[in-house]
Amino acid sequence: MSEDQRFGPDRRVTLPGPLALDGGATLSPVEIGYETYGTLNAAKSNAIFITHALTGDQHIASPHPMTGKPGWWARMVGPGKPIDTDRFFVICSNVIGSCMGSSGPGSLAPDGAPFAMRFPVITIRDMVRAQALLLDHLGIDTLHAVVGGSMGGMQALSWAATFPDRVQAALVIASTARHSAQNIAFHEVGRQAIMADPNWRGGQYYADGVSPAAGLAVARMAAHITYLSESGLTEKFGRRLQAREAKTFGFDADFQVESYLRHQGLSFSDRFDANSYLYITRAMDYFDLAEEHGGMLANAFRGSKTRFCLVSFDTDWLYPTSESRNVVHALNASGAPASFVELSAPFGHDSFLLDVPALDRVVSGFLCPEC
Amino acid sequence: MSEDQRFGPDRRVTLPGPLALDGGATLSPVEIGYETYGTLNAAKSNAIFITHALTGDQHIASPHPMTGKPGWWARMVGPGKPIDTDRFFVICSNVIGSCMGSSGPGSLAPDGAPFAMRFPVITIRDMVRAQALLLDHLGIDTLHAVVGGSMGGMQALSWAATFPDRVQAALVIASTARHSAQNIAFHEVGRQAIMADPNWRGGQYYADGVSPAAGLAVARMAAHITYLSESGLTEKFGRRLQAREAKTFGFDADFQVESYLRHQGLSFSDRFDANSYLYITRAMDYFDLAEEHGGMLANAFRGSKTRFCLVSFDTDWLYPTSESRNVVHALNASGAPASFVELSAPFGHDSFLLDVPALDRVVSGFLCPEC
Incomplete structure (x- = not known):
């Protein structure tokens, strides 16, 4: 098999559902955009499901179809890489609510018009339930592992809590078992920025x-600051000026950090649907795994045979180490096997996406202890 | 003198200028809105200038003329209070660039129309120069002290650096000698939110x-998060719902923290001018006291006889203790007398405005060691 053939094309499947959602609505049919890498073995025992973050997608290790950029975790997933596609069959599907092929506010409702804000509000658990439907469709009963960073880590936790018999191992990176008041606050700023834009029109802008x-773009800018560490921003930009010798005493992007943020905002709004941003941030804010289990996080994992590994980064102030530790304490209380490491990396929350060799070693070691 | 008479009315003065600005423009005339509390003694030696923060104003200890709310530092300034108006003559003026009586983008330009974005971009030092003009007008040569928190602290530092002979003591609370990349980034989000509003119209919205x-409102929401600590937000709001028993699976403000932030945004935009927000955040982002002194912060204070006191708060992540320590190191290097204390308070950056008894003791002790 040539290297190119290892990487699948942009795949979509329409499943009949119905998918019963936490909010009481049902989704039917359920469209799922997904990608796979590597080969499923005969025993169907080598599947790893990777769950993506808020603005991520299924294009882990193959070029993004709109931007042409390399997949968002190409450094982690591929032949001989920490998630080794010579060994594992890697699946990633676009979360429902998003805009890259899975059912979301931009999808057509039964009346033939886009759902827009008629799309039901979904939860992290709903995303996972849709992923389980995809697994059924692929004929895979049990996952060797589910792996995710940030919102992907929430899904990994939800997978283990919702389908404990289908998950042998869960790797949860830079994540949390519930959104804090500060997390919700930043997301609310983003939602208000979108809804304040007159072009939003109650979500009816598809026509x-x-x-x-x-x-x-403003929502993305605000969120983007939370993905980086203060020291990382200082090191990367400091107070350096953008292609000029002196301050202009105006409102152009004098500072490199301003120029960078503006670019982040603009390029994001070129590739992402604003309504999807509303729905997915809402799902994250609603996420509280303890609440789903009688207020006791340990109950989410009681009797679980899943192996867990939690990874945090010392400069992540969005989901700081204390949040991972909170999960580990619950896992310990529930008797589930759990390992935990706080890695030192300068990049803040985004460290899980960037060049952190120590993370590579943790990932490969956890997924394949015998390798 | 009855208590009421201690507190002055809303005062405005129009000074001829011209005021030469750092950006090269001149301002003439210079309007200044200000308030005074207490009585100037015959020796004119008991004046304390209080410098206000980004969205503050001159109404320190008397009701805000638009909202009717008590002055923003009424707990700190008044008869028998830590800044004791029985003893000191307290002055506070609205910074230029703002919207409460001092020259700013909403002021009329010589052509009779509002300046809007024709108002010159100003710096923290320009604000201080305007305050010095007010002092001249009041016939006061030397300040017993200049006192400020947040952007007020920047002005206090700039006062000491720009007019060392006029400042006997400088009290700098929860502040910094320069805006970091992260500080600039948050402000840039706010500016982009304002400029993205179609009603901004290049600043021409006064007519x-x-x-x-x-x-x-979105700008205020984003900034407001930076004024509070993560633990303070958790304690105040956590994940509690707003006047409802269960999540609505919609986009209303389900969580108390969402409702609170929306209220903060809306009430702020009722009382503050958006263009002023652009100008003042720009002045803060431009602030780098070392840069004004050959790149060496200690040079800003070389030979100064001013006594300094720096105060930081352990939960302030906007201007963390390390920023105050940076100033103290420069003061030590310059030989200026400096004291420094990091106070423990749960409220984050906003601690300087809130009930922190230890701050009261530091303020009264520094301003009146013999009291």
């Missing part, structure tokens, strides 16, 4: 293609 | 009174 790009 | 209130 003419004039989307609330400016509001979405 | 019809339809202002970019939605953009300004």
Whole structure:
């Protein structure tokens, strides 16, 4: 098999459902956009499900179809890489609520018009339930592992709590078992920025293609700051000026950090649907795994045979180490096998996406202890 | 003198200037809105200038003329209070660039129309120069002290650096000698939110009174998160729902923290001018006291006879203790007398405005060691 053939094309499947959602609605049919890498073995025992973050997608290790950029975890997933596609069959599906092929606010409702804000509000657990439907479709009963960072880590935790018999191992990176008040606050700023954009029009902007790009860009800018560490920003940009010798005494992007943020905002709104941003941030804010289990996080994992590994980063102030430790304490209380490491990396929350060799070693070691 | 008479009315003065600004422009005339509390003694030696924060104003200890709320530092300033108006003559003026009586983008330009974005970009030092003009007007040569928190602390530092002979003591609370990349980034989000509001119209919104209130509210929401500590938000709001028993699976403000932030945004845009927010955040982002002194912060204070006191709060992540320590190291290097204390308070950056008895003791002790 040539290297190219290891990587699948952009795949979509329409499953009949119905998918019963936490909010009481049902989704039917359920569209799922997904990608696979590597080969499923005859015993169907080598599947790893990778769950993506808020603005991620299924294009882990193959070029993004809109931007042409390499997959978001190409450094981690591939032949001979820490998640080794010579050994594992790797699956990633776009979360429902998103905009890269799975059912979301931009999908067509039964009446033939886009759902827009008629799309039901979904939860992290709903995303996982849709992924389980995909697994059924692929004929895979049990996952060797589920792996995710950030919102992907929430899904990994939810997978283990919701389908404990289908998950042999869960690797949860830079994540949390519940959104804090500060997490919710930052997301609410983003939602208000989108909804304040007159082009949002209550979410009804699909017909003419004039989307609330400016509001979405502001939302992205605010969120992006939370993905980076203060020291990382200082090291990367400091107070350096952008392609000029002196301050202009105006409102152009004098500072490199301003220029960088503006670019982040604009390029994001080119590739992402504003309504999806509303729905997915809402799902994250609603996430509280303890609440789903009688207020006791340990109950989520009681009797579980899943192996867990939690990884945090010392400069992550979005989901700081204390949040991972909170999960580990619950796992210990529930008797589940759990390992935990706080890694030192300068990049803040985004460390899980970046060049952190220590993370590579933790990932490969956890997924394949015998390798 | 009855208590009421201690507190002055809303005062304004129009000074001829011209005021030469760091950006090269000049301002003439210079309007200044200010308040005074207490009585100037015959020797004119008991004046304390209080410098206000980004969204503050001169109404320290008397009701805000628009909201009717008590002054923003009424707990700190008054008869028998830590800044004792029985003893000191307290002055506070609205910074230029703002919107409470001092020259700013909402002021009329010589052509009779509002300046809007024709108002010159100003710096922290320009604000201080305007305050010095006010002191001249009041016939006061030397300040017993200049006192400020947050942006007020930047002005206090700039006062000591710019007019060392006029400042006997400088009390700098929860502040910094320069804006970091992260500080600039948060402000840039706010500015982009305002400028993305179609009602901003390049700043030309004064004629019809339809202002970019939605953009300004988003800017305020983003900034407000930085004023609070993560643990303070958790303690105050946690994940508690707002006047409902269960999540609504919609986009209303389900969580108390969402409702609180929305209220903060809306009430702020009722009382503050969006263009002023642009100008003042720009001045803060431009602030780098070392840069003004050959790249060496100690040079800003070389030979100074001013006594300094720096105060930081352990939960302040906007201007963390390390920023105050940076200033103290420079003061030590310059030979200036400096004391420094990090106070423990749960409220984050906003601690300087809130009930922190230890701060009261530091303030009164520094301003009146013999009291």
